Amino acid sequence: MPANSESKRVLEVRRLNVEIPVPTGMLRPVQDVSLHVDRGETLCVVGESGCGKSLTSLAIMDLLPTKAERTCDEMQLSGDNVFHIGERAMSDIRGDRMSMIFQEPMTSLNPAYTIGNQLAEALQRHRNVSKAQARERAIYLLEKVGITAAAGRLGQYPHQLSGGLRQRVMIAMALMCGPDLIIADEPTTALDVTIQAQILHLLADLQREFQMGMILITHDLGVVARIADRVAVMYAGQVVETGTAEQIFNDPQHPYTRGLLDCIPIPGKxxxxxxxxxxxxxxxxxxxxxxxxxxxxRCRQVHEACEARDIDLLPTAQPGHVCRCLLTHGSGTAVRKTEGAAS
Ligand SMILES: Nc1ncnc2c1ncn2[C@@H]1O[C@H](COP(=O)(O)OP(=O)(O)O)[C@@H](O)[C@H]1O
Ligand SMILES: [Mg+2]
Structure with missing residues (x-):
């Protein structure tokens, strides 16, 4: 890998697996997941509910449920290994070099403390700054996330804010230390539709302004079409296709991706x-x-070889576009079986 591309790579995850023992056996919700995000880039992760999106992000943050086990070939944040580095080292990184925004803000906000205290604490945990400096940064970021009269909000408690405002506060909190990477897991699902759009635009603007790497998990392909640079499509625990937003929307290769795009209205598409x-x-x-x-x-183009062995992500004709489907030919030309011949 050339040096310049290495320096802009914020996250590199190779062959991540998660296993959770459940009463019926071993659940394998994340299988062979590889992802990367560059500085200033938004990677959207899409896929039906239950396909392993949240557990993938929790595995990256090392926040999996205790019973869960993870393995991977590589997990690097801005070139540094962050896999199995110990809880202490990991908690130094979380909230500092990488932050997560959850669907429900009350996962991160403590009802017992004012938002001013919580924002200041998010910075003071990781940086040797005075209370006044932390407060100043809190006000700066609250204004950045569109909260007016920010200084007056510092003394308020989370329950005194609307859902939309709470989500804005949580975004400000995630940004307190200026992270390299931000992972937003369906950050607006709990909000009204009009507020959802505002918050997503805000996130996209902040990501660009601060040149962070962002992973945005969403099931809303309309959102993806508007803000993704690259897209990873997940199905049943695996990434089945990754490429630029243009490649995924204009030239989807995996039958699942094509099915997904057929299912959902895309603005302008x-x-x-x-x-x-x-x-x-x-x-x-x-x-x-x-x-x-x-x-x-579920595939209309299935043939015998599809079920005979595990299928790796295969290159397509376009650089950076890979697809976990035998119909995508390794030589670079996408070969599709004619419909009807398969069934
Ligand atoms: N703590 C857990 N214990 C057991 N199974 C879980 C746990 N969390 C999630 N799962 C299961 O793992 C699968 C993937 O879940 P998740 O990553 O939350 O999916 P997504 O975010 O894509 O909707 C689902 O089948 C879900 O039921
Ligand atoms: Mg989820």
Whole structure:
């Protein structure tokens, strides 16, 4: 890898796996997940509910439930290994060099403390600054996230704020230390639709202004179309396709990605009134070992080889565009079986 691309790489995750023992066996919600994010880049992770998006981000933050085990080949933050470095070292990094924004702000906000105290604490935990300096940065960031009369808000408690304001405070808190990477896991799902759009625009603006790497997890492909630089599509615990937003929207290769795009109206890309598709079938259980393509049982183009062995992410004709499907030919040309021949 050339030196300049190494220096702009904020996150590199290679072959991440998560296993959780459950009463029916071993749940494998994250399987062979590789992701990378560069400085100033937004990677959107999309996929149906239950496909492993949240556990992937929790695994990166080292915040998995205690029973869960993770393995990976590589996990680096701005060139430094952050895998199995110990809880102490990890808690120095969390909230400092990488921060997470959760769906529900009360996951991160403590109801017993004023937001001023919590914002200041987020900085003072990691930096040797005075209370006055921390307060000043809190006011600066509250204004950045669009909260007016910010100084007057510092003495308020989380329950005195609306859901939208709480989410803005949580974003400010995540930014207190100027992180390299921010992971936002469906950050607006709990909010009203109009407020959702405002908060997502805000996040996109802040990401650009501060040149952070951002992973935005969402099931809203309309949002992805507007703010993603790159997209990772997850299905049943695996990344099945990754590429630039343009590659994914204009030239989707995986039958699941194509199905997903057919299902959801994309502003400016889906004709108004066009009939939406649906992917028949159900998501497979992630308990136990599954061999072959996870999408095989729902795929209209399935053939014998798909279920015979595990399938790796394969290159497509476009650089940076990879797809976990045998129909994507390793030589660089995408070969698709003609429909009908498969069934
Ligand atoms: N703490 C847990 N214990 C057992 N199973 C879990 C736990 N958390 C999530 N799961 C399961 O792991 C799978 C992936 O979950 P998750 O990462 O939350 O999906 P997503 O965020 O894509 O909706 C789901 O089947 C979910 O039920
Ligand atoms: Mg989730």
């Amino acid at each position: 889906t004709k108004r009134g066009a009939r939406l598709g649906a992917i028949p079938g159900i998501v497979p259980s992630l308990v136990g070992h599954m061999s072959g393509c996870h999408f095989a049982s």
